[in-house]
Amino acid sequence: MPNGFDASNPPFDRLTQPEIGELRAALDIAYLAPGEAVLRPGQAAEHLHVVIKGAVEARDGETLNAVLGPKDSFDSRALVHGAAGEAFVAAEETLCYLIPRALVLDLIARNPGFAAFFYSEVSAKLDAFARSHRAEGMESVLRARVGEASRGPALLLPGDASIQAAARQMQEAHINAAFVRDGARTGVVTGMNLAKAVLLRGLPPETPVREACHFDVIAVEAGDFIFDALLLMTRHDKRRIAVRSGGAFTGFLEDIHILGLVAGNSQLIPGRIDRARGVEELAGPAQDIQRQVERLHRQGVKVEQIAEITSDLNRRLFVRLFELLAPPAIRAQGCLVIMGSEGRGEQTVRTDQDNGLLLEGPVPEAELAGFRTTFSAALAAFGFPPCPGGVMVSNPLWSQPVEGLVRQLRLWIMERTPEAAMNLAIFFDAVAVTGRAGLLAEAKQAMATALRDDRALIARFASLVEAFETPALGMLSGLMERVGLAPDAIDIKKAGIFPVVQGIRAMALDRGVMVPSTAGRIEALAAAGSLSEAFGRELLSALRVFMEYRLRAQLEAVQRGRLEHEAMVAPGALSAADRDILRDAFRIVREFRELLRNRYALAGFG
Amino acid sequence: MRRGALWRLFYRASLGDHAYKFLFEPGPPGEAVALDCETTGLDPRRDEILAVAAVRIRGNRILTSERFQAIVRPEAGQPGAESIKVHQLRRRDLVDARPMRQLLPALLRFIGGRPLVGYYIDFDIRMLDRAAMDLIEVKLPNPRIEVSALYYDRKYGDAPPGTVFDLRFASLLRDLGIPPLPAHDALNDAVMAAMAYLALRDLQARGVRIPRERQSRQALPPIVG
Numbered sequence: 001m002p003n004g005f006d007a008s009n010p011p012f013d014r015l016t017q018p019e020i021g022e023l024r025a026a027l028d029i030a031y032l033a034p035g036e037a038v039l040r041p042g043q044a045a046e047h048l049h050v051v052i053k054g055a056v057e058a059r060d061g062e063t064l065n066a067v068l069g070p071k072d073s074f075d076s077r078a079l080v081h082g083a084a085g086e087a088f089v090a091a092e093e094t095l096c097y098l099i100p101r102a103l104v105l106d107l108i109a110r111n112p113g114f115a116a117f118f119y120s121e122v123s124a125k126l127d128a129f130a131r132s133h134r135a136e137g138m139e140s141v142l143r144a145r146v147g148e149a150s151r152g153p154a155l156l157l158p159g160d161a162s163i164q165a166a167a168r169q170m171q172e173a174h175i176n177a178a179f180v181r182d183g184a185r186t187g188v189v190t191g192m193n194l195a196k197a198v199l200l201r202g203l204p205p206e207t208p209v210r211e212a213c214h215f216d217v218i219a220v221e222a223g224d225f226i227f228d229a230l231l232l233m234t235r236h237d238k239r240r241i242a243v244r245s246g247g248a249f250t251g252f253l254e255d256i257h258i259l260g261l262v263a264g265n266s267q268l269i270p271g272r273i274d275r276a277r278g279v280e281e282l283a284g285p286a287q288d289i290q291r292q293v294e295r296l297h298r299q300g301v302k303v304e305q306i307a308e309i310t311s312d313l314n315r316r317l318f319v320r321l322f323e324l325l326a327p328p329a330i331r332a333q334g335c336l337v338i339m340g341s342e343g344r345g346e347q348t349v350r351t352d353q354d355n356g357l358l359l360e361g362p363v364p365e366a367e368l369a370g371f372r373t374t375f376s377a378a379l380a381a382f383g384f385p386p387c388p389g390g391v392m393v394s395n396p397l398w399s400q401p402v403e404g405l406v407r408q409l410r411l412w413i414m415e416r417t418p419e420a421a422m423n424l425a426i427f428f429d430a431v432a433v434t435g436r437a438g439l440l441a442e443a444k445q446a447m448a449t450a451l452r453d454d455r456a457l458i459a460r461f462a463s464l465v466e467a468f469e470t471p472a473l474g475m476l477s478g479l480m481e482r483v484g485l486a487p488d489a490i491d492i493k494k495a496g497i498f499p500v501v502q503g504i505r506a507m508a509l510d511r512g513v514m515v516p517s518t519a520g521r522i523e524a525l526a527a528a529g530s531l532s533e534a535f536g537r538e539l540l541s542a543l544r545v546f547m548e549y550r551l552r553a554q555l556e557a558v559q560r561g562r563l564e565h566e567a568m569v570a571p572g573a574l575s576a577a578d579r580d581i582l583r584d585a586f587r588i589v590r591e592f593r594e595l596l597r598n599r600y601a602l603a604g605f606g
Numbered sequence: 607m608r609r610g611a612l613w614r615l616f617y618r619a620s621l622g623d624h625a626y627k628f629l630f631e632p633g634p635p636g637e638a639v640a641l642d643c644e645t646t647g648l649d650p651r652r653d654e655i656l657a658v659a660a661v662r663i664r665g666n667r668i669l670t671s672e673r674f675q676a677i678v679r680p681e682a683g684q685p686g687a688e689s690i691k692v693h694q695l696r697r698r699d700l701v702d703a704r705p706m707r708q709l710l711p712a713l714l715r716f717i718g719g720r721p722l723v724g725y726y727i728d729f730d731i732r733m734l735d736r737a738a739m740d741l742i743e744v745k746l747p748n749p750r751i752e753v754s755a756l757y758y759d760r761k762y763g764d765a766p767p768g769t770v771f772d773l774r775f776a777s778l779l780r781d782l783g784i785p786p787l788p789a790h791d792a793l794n795d796a797v798m799a800a801m802a803y804l805a806l807r808d809l810q811a812r813g814v815r816i817p818r819e820r821q822s823r824q825a826l827p828p829i830v831g
Contacts, residue, residue, distance in 0.1 A: 028667050
């Protein structure tokens, strides 16, 4: 086929021009009648099939796992690893390109980019494919706006202030440069200028600061590209230039800030959080934490690392906010905890606040009431949406003395409703952020003790994974289109992330594994022999895949202002390679459900 | 094919070069060849073949990896500008081209005794016959499988009198859901004919008909049957 085969369809876009020529020369075309089985489970394949038209079902006995359509290919496992994981059956009249196995293996050996598609580990495959469309690293930094780079707060000193006063103010504001207003002129003074004025020129500390500053200010507009700023810096041999916005100086851009853009400016945020002297000063860094998620993602940082950086920064933010808002009694008696995805360290784009307050003993009721409102409201103002389930400090259920909470946990254990199980699940992920961490350990221990050997409850817990079906990729699209509805979308949170997180959580609860992160739990469960190490890796791999696609969906939803779509992924809008990766990840989820079903005899739960 | 039997006998007897006897033997079972010629025009007596392509079909597979594909140098000088535009063949492409007389032996060996599949295959065969007569003094004796006839049968075979037929290649491809490849390329046309053949043969085997859309009589050229 000289020109019929679409070589821009991943993974074939990784091939070089001569390789594409070779591939096209070797192609055959197969016609499949409806119901015709192409591959049976365990069978080795002689060809890689690429669907031209029609539909092929991937089946596991009675279960329909996926429907493959044009441009989808199958089955890399049968081809490379010698055994198909599923049966492939034509659902309608189907035409497929056939690429001979020997040629595919040859191309795999020659072309590492192409080979990545055939990796057995799904997250490695994702990484290899994600890398290419993000090779922009430095490029994206240069195209960022000056305003996006972090800058110190603008400090404006009157020209007649003494250099001593100037030094003191700059010290308090943790900045190394300030603007000086002298009549109609504006100048800049740096810490180095002040030091030189005193030490080298011998000026007395009372000298007006205008004597020590310079007025030839090099400035860049906040809306300019970093690229422009870099040019200015190079041209004038400056490591720091002034930033102007709306005709006024708003701060400085330093070379270190530009460096910060390269890997996100995460290293600058902690300082700004610690320096905040009021709740309103935390709003800036709080926004920066969120903004850098997008930037880190754009630069190709892996989703688990983004989550780690983000949750580390969020925790600092919570600590500082707690210090700023909690009255002394609460600070002395309390323990601030975060739960759910925040506790597991798996949140990237903020979805909700899951937090609580444990108290050693009673505190003044009015103070507690005030703290409940202000703390949750401040977080909401920072962009942490309130938790729909009310798992927040503002809810008295989640901000009370530890005995009260332990009683509540016991009640939930006895209640046996899905809601109660969900509350227990969220609490099981709790992490102490600041204050008396011992209180949380105590409450968790009490919960674990109450649950020990309670097989029925752990099974109830595990049964929550059955709440949402794992979708058969592509199955809905045809149906929905036929009835004229919008093309389907998969809720990746419900169908992918939740079953893995919840199943692992149930197993961790069962084995008394107290680590909060899913990765840590999987590791501990594998060490304890509850999971095979290989399957543990696959699960983690699948979770990362889901987190990555969810993050992409979230960032897009944020961009379009349609937050309700934050976890929706439309398979039709994905490339064939992306669909293939997701399909693999969903296969792992199905295997995991099966494992849970057998282990906890879930058949009894409807 | 009806008229074939006698002519077959005749040509078999009059075959100029007995090295080509294989044309009269039945091809390997379950095999066929889809064929397409690009020509300077639609008159088999005067027009010339510009390009020819053939692909073997074995069972339910189209063996595009074992294809015959050639650019033909027209005997009567250079092709007209018009056909160059339509077939996207430039004089430069014709440099590697060889005259039909030189290409035909390899093409005939590629085809062997297999049935020939195509859309209006009679035309392509008549174009080839001229060269075959020159070379081995016979016309191609292969059985013919007409894709448009299979399509007619599946779509209009049970149509009431007065039905308007639309046997255009584009309509046929659309009904069968075959993605159109860039047209006016002999190999693509042969491959599309092969795809259509396999799809229609399967519909026939399963007794499935192609639904007729509601008639829009004005829109189509009325060929009343």
